[in-house]
Amino acid sequence: MEKSECQNEPIFLYIVRHGKTVSNLEAKVHGWTDSPLSELGISQAKKVGEGLKDIVFNTAYSSDIKRAADTAGFILSANKNEKPELQEVFGLREWNYGGYEGIDEVNMWVPLFEEKNMEFRLDRSNWEEFTALTTDREIADSIARNDPAKTAENYDDILKRAKEGVDFLIKDTAEKGGGNALVVSHGNIIPTILHLYIPDEYNGETVPNCSLTILKIENGKFSLEKVGDTSFIDN
Numbered sequence: 001m002e003k004s005e006c007q008n009e010p011i012f013l014y015i016v017r018h019g020k021t022v023s024n025l026e027a028k029v030h031g032w033t034d035s036p037l038s039e040l041g042i043s044q045a046k047k048v049g050e051g052l053k054d055i056v057f058n059t060a061y062s063s064d065i066k067r068a069a070d071t072a073g074f075i076l077s078a079n080k081n082e083k084p085e086l087q088e089v090f091g092l093r094e095w096n097y098g099g100y101e102g103i104d105e106v107n108m109w110v111p112l113f114e115e116k117n118m119e120f121r122l123d124r125s126n127w128e129e130f131t132a133l134t135t136d137r138e139i140a141d142s143i144a145r146n147d148p149a150k151t152a153e154n155y156d157d158i159l160k161r162a163k164e165g166v167d168f169l170i171k172d173t174a175e176k177g178g179g180n181a182l183v184v185s186h187g188n189i190i191p192t193i194l195h196l197y198i199p200d201e202y203n204g205e206t207v208p209n210c211s212l213t214i215l216k217i218e219n220g221k222f223s224l225e226k227v228g229d230t231s232f233i234d235n
Contacts, residue, residue: 009178010218011170012225014052015193016184018063018071019044020209027105027122031097031186034066044210044233045071049078051232052212056081058179061169063186064088071210072184084182087172091165094186095140095158099149112142124206131204136188136195162192170217197222 019041023030037045052075060083062072069088076083100108106120113120116133140155153161173181185193187207194202197215201224207213210233214225 010216011173011178012180013170013183013215013217014055014057014180015190015213015215016048016071016075016182017187017190017207017209017211018068018184019074021067024209029097029100029103029105029108031094031101031188032065033101037067037070041067041071041209042074045074046078047233047235048210048212049075052182053078053080055079055180057084057182058176059169059173060084060086060182061089061092062086062184063092063094063189064090065093065186068092068184068186072182075182075184087169089165089169091161091163091168092183092185092189093161095143095188095192096151096153097143098147098152100143100147100152108143108146111146112139115142127206128204131191136192158189158192159196162189163196166193166197194224194227198224202227 019037021030021035021041022038023035025038028035057079060072060076062068069086072086076086097108105122109120113130116130118126118130137155140153140158144152144154169181169183173179187209190207190213191202191204194213194215205227207228208230211228211230212232213227213229216223216225
């Protein structure tokens with residue numbers, strides 16, 4: 001996004017990862033393949049909606065994958081203010097994992113962790129240790145290289161798609177006066193967005209299901225207000 005396109009009013013992107021899905025609970029890979037929200041995921045989304053009910057959202061966006069749109073719907077339905085129309089954005093989709101989609105996560109992640117002499121843990125308890133040793137580019141390109149179906153996105157594909165999506169929603173929000181935008185997306189594309197726009201501020205922190213990350217844009221400058229906050233669902 002060019003600086004000349006920026007609004008005078010700051011924009012705050014309230015970025016939420018979708019609620020926990022059935023496939024999350026089963027430790028299955030699901031990028032572009034959808035999986036419904038679990039009962040836990042629905043509860044998480046409703047809690048986030050309750051936590052954000054007083055926030056005035058000028059715009060609202062989600063991935064065009066149903067688990068993200070459903071999460072956004074629960075959040076908006078709890079809001080006390082006038083609700084913007086939800087726009088589904090292709091660029092906010094999760095990474096495409098190709099032939100790994102629908103199968104156990106261990107098949108995809110174990111080889112990448114072994115390259116770093118680490119053990120893959122389903123509870124993600126060592127995720128930040130892993131991300132400190134690698135990059136989004138290395139992860140995505142390794143998955144694409146290892147993918148038996150050879151249909152997974154590489155990092156350049158993901159970056160192009162994510163940038164187009166986020167630039168669109170920032171421009172759209174700016175044209176509508178700036179302010180707060182709800183953005184519901186996925187667990188790997190959210191860190192990609194943060195690496196893309198604030199590479200010096202994001203350090204690979206975990207982004208759990210229904211966590212809140214806030215990105216501020218003012219006068220063409222991006223800053224990270226919070227990342228991976230789960231206080232709404234923890235309470």
